[in-house]
Amino acid sequence: MMLGRLSRFLFGTLRGRLVVGVAVVHALMMTLLVADLTQRQRSMLLDRQIEEATALSQALATSGAGWIAADDVSGLQELVEVQRRYPEILFAILADQDGRVLADTDSSRRGSYLLDLPREAHVSVLSGTPALVDIAAPAIVGGRQVGWARVGIGQRVASEKLGEIFRSGVVYAIGAIVIGAVIAWFMGQWITRRLYAVQETINAVRSGDHQARSLVVGDDEAAVMGREFNAMLDSLAQRDAELRASEKKYRSLIHNVQVAIILFDGQGRVLNSNPLAQEMLGLIEDKPQGEALLDPAWHLLKEDGSVLPLDEYPFRKVLSSHQPLRDDVTGISHPGLSEVIWVLANAEPEYDDAGHITQVTVSFVDITERKRAEDALRLSSERLQLATRVANIGIWDWDIVHNELVWDDSMYQLYGIQRGEFGGAYDAWMRTLHPEDKAHTDGEIQAALRGEREYAPEFRIIRTDGSIRYIKADSRTIRDQGGIPLHMIGTNIDITEHKKAEEEILKLNQTLEQRVTERTAELLAANKELEGFSYSVSHDLRAPLRHIDGFLALLKVKAGASLDDKSLHYMNTISMATKRMGTLVDDLLAFLRMRRKDMATEDVDLATLLQEVIQEFEPETLGRDIAWCIGKLPKVTGDRAMLHIVLVNLISNALKFTQKRAKSVIEVGCQHAAMEAIVFIRDNGVGFDMQYADKLFGVFQRLHAMDEFEGSGIGLANVRRIISRHGGRTWAEGKVDGGATFYFSLPHVADKEVMPGKPDHF
Template structure:
């Protein structure tokens, strides 16, 4: 019996040593939580790895149900019990899922649950092994997101390449085509080739402008791109797939890596056959148009010269008979006036008035013709002095009238002083004339900046006119008021327009019936009003 006791003690010691070695083995595994559960899921053992991963000490957790390692949603759905049942039914349960630490934080765990049976096949519990795979899951998510983003970008790039109206091709540093979109195949008639760059010209049928000479291999845009050169050129393409051939425009450039080293090339090209045909037709039409313009300009110049000569000749030739009529009618009145009846004197007066008006008209026509033939004598001229001279000349017309005359600081211009005086004589005399019905006439001469340009204006509060007749304003013999109301020949504004245009400027008017009118004009190059240097150049003094 003593021997039996000794054997039993030895067996118990051996079992204790075995359990101690097993416990030390499990505690030495720090990366895995290894523990045992009873059939109801209560914790029976707990290694150091479990403490590190889940945060519980063995004293805190042994005897507690393992369901506390699950999220509240998993607990509510009965997942802990389902996993144990699955392990029993299938001999093993395995998954990757979220688990909860003691501090309430969650982590991703790889879990294996295995049922344990005794020698008689009775379920004694479960072994459970768990490993924290949070970092791995995060890495996998990053890889997944990167892959999805790359796939999305690849799909987008393919969609862009397929929807482009231009052909697009790219080659790597070895001259191998890596991109060749559908439009490139359509334009060139052929797809990507594995032939060396020296054979691209012949393979695709590339020619220079004469459509006969093969395009030089070293000048092919793709080849130049591999040498680090950007280029743009036109070439003719003809091959068995494009028997009639067509013109293409190619723009190519090198591809470089982060260090700036050439790692390939890319080229975009389009079919410009129709564009070249249209450009040729446009050039032909432009040439024809230029020729017609030259011819028409010559015809107009000749016609204008003839018209000016005719106007001058007629006006000049009318002077003699007008002088005769004026002279003889005056002599008739002086010598026979007392013998003429009242009606005869009335007729004689009308003859003399008509002669005077005709003389004025002839003078205006002569002035208009002279302006067309007058050669500009340009010099820097102050408009202030020009306007003051005109006002002095108009002094007799201003007598006995209440006129508020306001003259702003006017600029210097490069122009013909004599002709510029004619401009303001007409504009200011018109302002004086058409303000006669006003008790107080207001005439304003000023300069403004309009759209970056100095514009001189002459404004009055006279009778004005309707803007629907503005297109007739500057025509010869065009009058917008009755001769009985306002005297004039209808030549003055035509003269003004011709002078302004001769100076490279323009003139226009704005008005409202019975509310006055404003005439605007530009005179080419203008200078600041305080340009003392300009005064010195023109020889003007204060």
């Protein structure tokens, strides 16, 4: 059994073969120097152990670097446990960059710190004594050191082997010289070839060929190392693929989520950010990882608009307080923004096993529109409060379910009640009402609760000082889906002054109505007296005029032959004046009758009526060259006889004042306005001066002498009176020796009312 183990050790392991080969060679070559040979062998063994320990620590560092970076303690511990397979190993340790033990063959030392690690990141021999070979190798990922691998190997077994070699060497030295030389040569070639094969695989992987694998087969250490190395590479490749897939999902989630996200490390440096955060904060997409987010071109704002100090930035708050940040309203301003972006910031820390913050995830949700709405609502509320105070409007809110009545400050002022004096319930409010108004007001409330109508009555209140005020209420009832009333919100307005004004107006109206009635009666009496006087004067003037004219005719008959021409001229003048006076009296009587005459309403075709009037003047116009230009005239509603008089007077004027023209041109037409039809009669007569246009429609007003144009001066006054009674207007335009245009308007049939049987008065 022992011989078998010894045989397997000497010929089945690399270490055994090397020991045997070296011992045989030394025995053959240095028989006389056995002691020296042993010492040299021990030194060589020590060097080889250092090389093995170095290779083992480097392999361990290479294998554990990725897991150290991922902080995978359980994986690291498994990797360390595998190292127990090596017979000479005393310990195997994996630690982070700061020397904190992450995995150890002695699990009790995990979490402690290694204080004797080298300062530089290269392989170091910490102990090279026969009792202990201690090697430390840096674990490097992507050219950056992430930790240390430390391996310790002892020489107890080797020392025993050296003793045996020494004793056996003396015995077999002579016989083994030739054989040892041959075996040492072949075994050196054999062992070196397999080790180089494994090393070549390690070099290929180190250069970036992650698909390279060791092809060494067999059961020796080189083959075992190759298989373990291959297994380690396969495991790392699988973990790397899983890590890349996880990172891809993580990045996809961060980049596609509709929330701005920035990742900071424990020192406040940017680790990553998604496009929305880059756009919102004005960052560039390829901002170097780890760069501090302290760009002076942009800054954060407090909710009041002032600049937020650096120590109050979301990630800074988390780093200083070690607590998450929730729903912090912050403004973002930088040159790339036309206006401030308001965000809701949240920050979540991540801790390591020691409770230190390793990462802070800050998220920003854009609430600019909500902030605008809140600001607008606050401004509207302030304006409403100001308006209610200025207008003395009180606002109340009655919680019907809990019978809680809430007033604003204006309500307390309206009712003259201090806050502490009001019970805040419906009953407390009812006690402020005037006794005579309580039943009605409560009935209006109940009707509103039943949904019959909204509560909006007027009532009186009695204030604490005893004064009575009139209140106008308005409200809106809020109900649930079943129609049950929940809230009633409304306003109260003090209308006391309005009520007093209404009472004053009512009194004034009553007084005014009485005065109007009295004055109307006085005016009617005066009109009757004036009309009676006018008729009396007109009739009384007729008799003397007839006498004058009659006696003047008799005088002409009896004394006409004896009178000279001058006396006859005087008599003719008296006769003409008497006739003119009679004409004036007749026209005045006609004007008075027109004022008293009742109107008859009927449809009147002005075109037909105009033709009748023109025909009436045919005897007077015989022999005159007259051009009639008649346009389309409307149909109206009115008194046909009165409108006949209007056209007679206006056509008569046109004929009279164009009689001196070689050719008279008279145009009659109509213009339609929005509310009325405007009829005009235009001529090319002598015209008139516009500065006297206001006298044209006056009674007995004339702009031309009697010897030029005859007339009494009442015709146009009659026109204005008739058109006025029809609800229309009259006016004229003219130019001296440039003709004249007379206008009268009549309201459209749908827009006017004709009051038959009701004559006008002075």
